[in-house]
Amino acid sequence: MRTYTTSRSSRVPLRSSSPSDLSSQEHSRKRPLSERLAFHNIPQPLKRARTTASRSTPISKHKPKPKHKYKSKEDRPPKGLTQLHFTIDSSILRTCSLCDLTYTKGAPEDETLHTSHCARVQRGMQWRRDEERSSPEAQVSEIATGVKLKDGKSGRIISVNADAGGKIGSKLATLLQTISLHLSSPPLTRDVLRVSKVYLFLLPSEKSLPGETIAGCVIATHISTAMAIASPAEVQGPAAETPSDTKPVQPATARLVSVDTNSSLFCRPEPLSTPMGIPRVFVPSAYQRRGIALRLLDAAAASFVHGCPLKPCRGEVAFTQPTASGKALMEKWGGGGVRIYQE
Structure with a gap:
């Protein structure tokens, strides 16, 4: 009769022997404690036990998920909309008193245009x-x-x-x-x-x-x-007066x-x-x-x-x-x- 021992890497068949031979082989194959702990001190993941539904509780059939009607994420509607209100005390539009040009304050293109335009209007x-x-x-x-x-x-x-x-x-x-x-x-x-x-x-x-x-x-x-x-x-x-009963005269x-x-x-x-x-x-x-x-x-x-x-x-x-x-x-x-x- 043959017996097998299971190790971490593979299974190795061992021949049957006498008790004296087994004790000598086990003594010679003993490894240091640190080496054994290095291989076997790692917690193994636990397998979840399968649960079976009782006969009294009905088993709900799994309904297939409907296909999404949106092709991409951009097509999906937002989950929630937030409306923002801006309260501006003063208008950002400015009208220059020197050149009468109305421009947007803070816009680089508008301010550059106003600077050059105002200089030409004043000094040519x-x-x-x-x-x-x-x-x-x-x-x-x-x-x-x-x-x-x-x-x-x-x-x-x-x-x-x-x-x-x-x-x-x-x-x-x-x-x-x-x-x-x-x-x-x-x-x-x-x-x-x-x-x-x-x-x-x-x-x-x-x-x-x-x-x-x-x-x-x-x-x-x-x-x-x-x-x-x-x-x-x-x-x-003409400044002539007309009676009230006549038709009104066009200007x-x-x-x-x-x-x-x-x-x-x-x-x-x-x-x-x-x-x-x-x-x-x-x-x-x-x-x-x-x-x-x-x-x-x-x-x-x-x-x-x-x-x-x-x-x-x-x-x-x-x-x-x-x-x-x-x-x-x-x-x-x-x-x-x-x-x-x-x-």
Whole structure:
């Protein structure tokens, strides 16, 4: 008969022997206590006993889990929604008192845009003479030199094609964007720029800055028709009293075209032939009240149509929906003959 002893690694068969042989073999195979503890002092995991349900308790059948109808975790609806309310005491929108630009406080892009825009609105942009020589396709023409202003300083006036490219084109694009933001007006279309000229008034820059400074800008464009401005008597209408039993008389402004109700600017609806329009006039705040806009308008009327100077008092020049300051400039320069055209 053969007997077997079980060890940790494998089972080794042993032959039957006498009691004396067994005692000698066990004595020789004894291992130190530390070595035996190293192998057998590790707790073995306990197996859970199987429990059988009693006959009295019913056995519930295992129902299969329904398949999840959501394909991914992103499609699963949130377990719980929490509504947050933000209470802001002051608005984050700021309107600069110097350039009238409204921007978001704390937004890096808005603050950078405001910083550069505000500097151009106050002090203008820089202009270099070498850019004129490097861009012959822009057709830069010097209209007048040594033009004196009210403060005694003198500058020069040049004209540039509004659709110019290259370095001059990128500088004009920045200037036009600044004017549109400052006047809250839409940008000029490509079709308008193709038939327009930009008149710039250039003053010598300070010693620390090279080149010249753009101290004023007027844009002149080709137009076909414009409307004459109605006189104050036409806007007010006759002051005759009518009996109460007659039909109400329509106001005089019902027959006119409203341009600006705040300034009571109305036009007659009849279109009149007009060769030149002025869509934009811009002078930085540091150079205002020096007569720069008047000098630019004179230069545009004298040179826009080659060999044919235009006279605003005869209705040969029109403005497009002027602001309050633009209306005052239009009346002062045109003597009441400047017309209005729709851009």
